[in-house]
Amino acid sequence: MSINSVPINSAEILFVKCVKDGIPNRDPLNDSDARRIFGEEDGRISLSDVSIKRDVRDYVQARYPDGGAGKKYFIFCREERTDDGKLLGRGTLAQKTLERAGRTSKTDVRKDLMEVAFDVRVFGAVYSVKDATFHQTGPVQFGWAHSLHPVQTKYVQGTVVMPSKDIKEGEGGKEEGSQQGTIWTTYTLPFAVFAMPGVINASIAAETGVSPDDVELLLEGLWKGTQHRQARGRGIQQPLFLIHVEYSDRFYRIGYLEDYIRIHPERSVWLGSMPPTSIRDIALDVADLGRVIRDCPKIARVRYWTHPEVKIDGDLPGEHCRPW
Secondary structure, three states, X not given: OOOOOOOOOOEEEEEEEEEEOOOOOEEHHHOOEEEOOOOOOOOOOEEOHHHHHHHHHHHHHHHOOOOOHHHOOEOOXXXXXXXXXXXXXXXXXXXXXXXXXXXXXOOOHHHHHHHHEHHHHHHEEEEEEOOXXXXXXXXXXXXXXXXXXXXXXXXXXXXXXXXXXXXXXXXXXXXXXXXXXXXXXXXXOOEEEEEEEEXXXXXXXXXXOOOHXXXXXXXXXXHHHHHHOOOHHHOEEEEEEEEEEEEOOOOOOOOOHHHHOEEEOOHHHHOOOOOOOOHHHOEEEOHHHHXXXXXXOOEEEEEEEEOOOOEEEOOOOOEEEOOO
């Protein structure tokens, strides 16, 4: 039986973002270079769905540290430590989340968490502790984000002014320790554009209690979470394009919306000596995407958002919304 009295539509999401001077999602198995799941000749790099969800979670947690109205926007999957620096496990995180939401007596951890934790309702959760185990599939699932063009990363190095150790006097009066700053090395890239698909399953959303307000926060979290979450190595990121396609049939979707967009200039320019380095150097061709949406007989609503500096080639049906 549904725990959500306000049903939502099944939908697809397509989100396009860019990065300058950094790598949003590094591969620890490849010297922290960009993730490459395609062949070397293909040249594209990728971002995991885990990375995208982290952007949304961090934004929601920063915006609603107290859970927001109704105490329903807490984040369960987060990093929290004890006073002595030890990471909290799932059981303690769940307990603290429920306590902050005012749930003093736990009757059903799965149900309670879905009611108070945005990420459990939307993305699902794996919960395995003593005497309480569940695996809840989330109604919102993202695919990997792949660059729309080949990418050549650069290996760079620099120095840090601080030495790694203090200089101390050792045996025989000889000074020991570093006399200069440490050297750092990293991979980076000047500029890249990524496209990420996502789906929303209305049947599972009814089961977990996802509301229309949750969907609006998810879309806002994709856009503003990209701008909010930052670290030096991740580069400066910017959302460029977001489309939300809702269907009148909850068991239907067009599928693979990312296959219907292209980026200009073409592949050869990205591999040349002067590849694009800014938003103004590119254009997104959405003509095929607009055509396939217009030809679909099961569309309930279409909304899309664009960065004011990005050039869009082609027409899209639906409402062109102002970014958050």
